[in-house]
Amino acid sequence: MQYPEPISKLIDSYMRLPGIGAKTATRLAFYTIDMDKDDVTAFAKSLVAAKEDLHYCSICGNITDEDPCSICRDKSRDQSTILVVEQPKDVMSIDRAQDYHGLYHVLHGVLSPIEGRGPEDLNIESLLKRLKTNTAVKEVIIATNATPEGEATAQYLARLIKPAGIKVTRLAHGLAVGSDIEYADQMTLMKAVEGRTEL
Numbered sequence: 082m083q084y085p086e087p088i089s090k091l092i093d094s095y096m097r098l099p100g101i102g103a104k105t106a107t108r109l110a111f112y113t114i115d116m117d118k119d120d121v122t123a124f125a126k127s128l129v130a131a132k133e134d135l136h137y138c139s140i141c142g143n144i145t146d147e148d149p150c151s152i153c154r155d156k157s158r159d160q161s162t163i164l165v166v167e168q169p170k171d172v173m174s175i176d177r178a179q180d181y182h183g184l185y186h187v188l189h190g191v192l193s194p195i196e197g198r199g200p201e202d203l204n205i206e207s208l209l210k211r212l213k214t215n216t217a218v219k220e221v222i223i224a225t226n227a228t229p230e231g232e233a234t235a236q237y238l239a240r241l242i243k244p245a246g247i248k249v250t251r252l253a254h255g256l257a258v259g260s261d262i263e264y265a266d267q268m269t270l271m272k273a274v275e276g277r278t279e280l
């Protein structure tokens with residue numbers, strides 16, 4: 082027996098989410114059908130709002146509903162340091178550790194020859210522009226993940242930035258090779274920021 086079209090469409094939609102297979106998608110679809118109509122409407126609206134009201138900060142590339150984002154607008158933050166991460170969720174992880182009070186820059190990925198991702202596909206151009214126009218920046222901390230691609234990206238950025246006389250450091254201490262910032266606990270992240278080494 083085939084499901085009525087609205088159900089199979091809903092199952093298909095759930096299956097597009099990461100980590101959700103056919104079985105879970107089917108369970109979620111039937112659960113949704115049983116929900117209050119108001120709850121379903123609110124859920125659908127929050128999906129659309131997340132997509133329509135959020136965009137990338139024109140300065141740092143972080144996800145925000147205002148431009149520039151709250152971090153870039155906050156003049157009480159240390160304007161002399163920019164911490165470079167792969168993804169917006171890394172900003173949340175490091176900022177939650179509360180040991181870092183500088184600025185951020187989100188690359189939206191790492192260099193990956195295998196996946197055909199070069200410097201022009203990352204948010205690098207705007208970082209260089211930022212360093213050129215903002216002379217207050219004295220240090221760039223590169224916090225890409227401890228993967229081969231993350232390392233290669235860190236080295237690449239160091240080569241671009243160091244000639245400008247800006248100190249380039251790398252999170253190293255405490256982060257295991259191959260580990261993701263996203264999954265590191267707060268203590269590990271704090272130690273990683275404190276124990277950064279110069280590139």
Ligand SMILES: [Zn+2]
Nearest residue numbers: 138141150153
């Ligand atoms: Zn920003």
